[in-house]
Amino acid sequence: MTIGSDQFSSDEVDSRIEELESDMSELLDAFEELGDEATEAVRAAMLKLSDSDESDYEELLKLRAFKEEVGSEWANDPQFISDGDFESHAEQLAQDLGAINNLGAINNQNASWPNNHIDWKAAAEELKQDYSSIEFDGVTYWYR
DSSP: OOTTSSEEEHHHHHHHHHHHHHHTHHHHHHHHHHGGGOOHHHHHHHHHHHTOOHHHHHHHHHHHHHHHHHGGGGGGOOEEEEGGGHHHHHHHHHHHTTSSOTTSOTTOTTOOTTGGGOOHHHHHHHHGGGOEEEEETTEEEEEO
């Protein structure tokens, strides 16, 4: 899994934040001391001096904001599932919980009744009631 893919974990986000922070620790210390008073020119100069890639810095800011927006739920190690992959997630969850018979494997053309008649789109929509949503990089993710 990678951050921003159909599914990723909070652990992956934490690992990437740690990696970026390690690479940019001196830059971060200097920048955080300046806080909101830092101008774009100061930021650009700091980036140049540290030989850090600006895209890494932007990624770090984005990941920190993402983690902050999730808030206290982060402690529960949430998994993030993209809106486009949520129906598939609902099917897999139902199978994992034993809510459907395992003879009709998910996405199997030869699925037996009732698996071949389940409205997975409706099931996924109902399951979303137990999840929170968040936007990241223009994609809606669901987590709990």
